[in-house]
Amino acid sequence: MWPIVSGTLGTAAVMVSLSVPLSLSSPTSVMAVLRSYCGANTSVSRTWVDMGIAPCFYFTLSPAVLLAVAFLLGSLHCVFYRRYGTAMEPKFIPRSRLYAAQQALSALLMVQFVGGGVAQAALAGEELPGYVVLYGVFSTLGWVYALALLQVERRRALLMDRTRGHSGVLLLFWALAFSAENLAFVSWYSPHWWWGLDTQQDQVQFSLWLIRYLATGTLFVLGLRAPGLPRRPYMLLINEDEHDVEHGAQGVVDENQSTWQGFKTKVRLLLPYMWPRGSLLLQCLVLLCLGLLGVERAINVFVPIYYKNIVNELSDGSSWKTLATTVCFYVMLKFLQGGGAGASGFVSNLRSFLWIRVQQYTNRVVQVRLFGHLHSLSLRWHLGRKTGDVLRSIDRGTSSINSLLSYIVFSIVPTIADIVISIIYFVTYFNAWFGLIVFVCMALYLTLTIFITEWRTKYRRDMNTQDNAAKTKAVDSLLNFETVKYYNAENYEVNRFEEAILRYQGSEWKSQASLAFLNQTQNLIIGSGLLAGSLLCAYFVTEGKFKKHDRFRDNKPR
Structure with a gap:
C-alpha cells in the first residue's frame, strides 16, 4: 500500500x-x-x-x-x-x-x-x-x-x-x-x-x-x-405520526424535547386561541382586557406611594385638606386594586367580566374542532374506542386550555411586568442593591418554577392517564351491563375498578408531592429574598443612609 x-x-x-x-x-x-x-x-x-x-x-x-x-x-x-x-x-x-x-x-x-x-x-x-x-x-x-x-x-x-x-x-x-x-x-x-x-x-x-x-x-x-x-x-x-393522527394526538409535545423547547411548543400551540379570528368585537375585548392589565400594573405602583404620603403627612402635621385629598386618592386606588393581591378589585372584576366572551369563544372553537376531529377518524378507531377515556379527555382538554391561557395572560405576564417595574423603582428611588436582590430572586423563582413544572409534568400526565383508565372501566362496564350480568362478573368489574383507583391514587400522590416540593421551593426563594432585602434595609437605616427628605424635616405643610 x-x-x-x-x-x-x-x-x-x-x-x-x-x-x-x-x-x-x-x-x-x-x-x-x-x-x-x-x-x-x-x-x-x-x-x-x-x-x-x-x-x-x-x-x-x-x-x-x-x-x-x-x-x-x-x-x-x-x-x-x-x-x-x-x-x-x-x-x-x-x-x-x-x-x-x-x-x-x-x-x-x-x-x-x-x-x-x-x-x-x-x-x-x-x-x-x-x-x-x-x-x-x-x-x-x-x-x-x-x-x-x-x-x-x-x-x-x-x-x-x-x-x-x-x-x-x-x-x-x-x-x-x-x-x-x-x-x-x-x-x-x-x-x-x-x-x-x-x-x-x-x-x-x-x-x-x-x-x-x-x-x-x-x-x-x-x-x-x-x-x-x-x-x-x-x-x-x-x-x-400516523398513529397520532389516528388517535387524535396532533400537537402533543414530545417528551424528549428540552425544557425550554417544550415550553415554547406549548405557548405556540395556545397562541391561536388567544386572538379570535373573524370577530372584531372579540378582538376589541382582548385589547381592552390587555389595557386593563396595564392599568392594574400602574395602580399597584401608586398604592404604596400614596400610603407613604399619608404616613409622611401625618408625621409632618400637614393641613386637613391636603391629608384628606391624599386619603381619598389612596382609598380610590385600593378600591380599584382590591384587597390582598388585587384579585377582587374593580379593575380585575371588570377584566374578568369582559373576558367571558373570549373564554366562551375559546371553549367553542376547541370543542367544535375536537368534535370534528372525532368524526374524521376511521371506523376502526370508533369500533375500538373507549368511551370513558374519550369523554374524560374532552372535558379535561377544554378546561385545561382555558385555565392555561388565563394563567399565562393574567398571571405570568403581569408578574414579569411587576418584576421589571419593581426593579426600576428600587434602583431609581432607593439603591441598586435592592433592585439586584429583586432581580436575582425573581430570576431564580421563574427559572426553577419552569424547570420543576416541566419535570413534574410526567407525574401529572401519568395521573391523567390513570384517571382516564379508571373512568373508562367504570363507563364501559356500565354500558355493557348485560354482558357483565350474563357472566356473573360483577365482583370482577368492581375489583378492576378498585385496582384502577389505587393506581390513580398512587400517581396522584406523586403529582401532589411534586407540587408541594415546587411550592416549598418558591417559598424558600421568596423568603430568602425578603430576608436579604430586610437586612440590607435595616443596615442602611442604622448607618443613617435612609433618611427623610429635607423638605419633610420642618413642620411646615407641603
Missing part, C-alpha cells in the same frame, strides 16, 4: 511542480512563483527532518487521504442513500442550532484553506512551494464533499434502523481530519514548523492551524451526537 501512495503523491508532486506564476495584488507588488514542489533541498519522499515531520510530506499526505476518503467513500455513500433511502418530510427534520454550527464550521474550514493559501503566497516572497497549493485545493475539495454528505444525510433517510450519530463515512472523515491536525504536535521541536512564532508567516500558519484544530474537533464531537438528524428511525416516526 505504501508504494502505491508514494507513487500517487509523486505524480501529484510532478503535476503541481510546474512553473506557474501567481500574481497577487497588494500594497507592495508581490510575485510568488512555483519553482519547486517541496522547496529547496527537500523531497516529498523524506518523512522526517530535524526532529519533526517534513512539512512537504505532511501537507501532501493529509489532504490526499482526506480527499480520497471523501471522494471514494462519499460517492458510494451518496449512491447508497439515493438508491436505498427516501426523502424525509420537513416536519420530521429537527431544527437545531448545532446543525447550523456544523455547516458554519465546514464553510469556515473551506474559507480558511482558500484564504490561508492566499496569505501564505503573499508572505512567501519570490518562491512558493507547490505543496501549499496542493494542500489548499485538495483540502477545499475534501470539505466540499463532506458538506455535501452532511446535507444528504439530513434530507434523506434510510429505511433501516439507524445507529446513533452520523454515518461512518462522515465520522471517519472528521476523525481523520482531527487526527491529522494532532500530528502537528509531533513536530513541536522542529524548526520547520510554526511553533516558535518567530516570523509573521509562522504566526499566520499557527493561527490557521488553531482554527483547523478547534473546528475539526468540534465537528467530530457534534458528529457523535448528530443534532440535525432524527433521534429515531424514519419509518418509526412515520408510523407514530
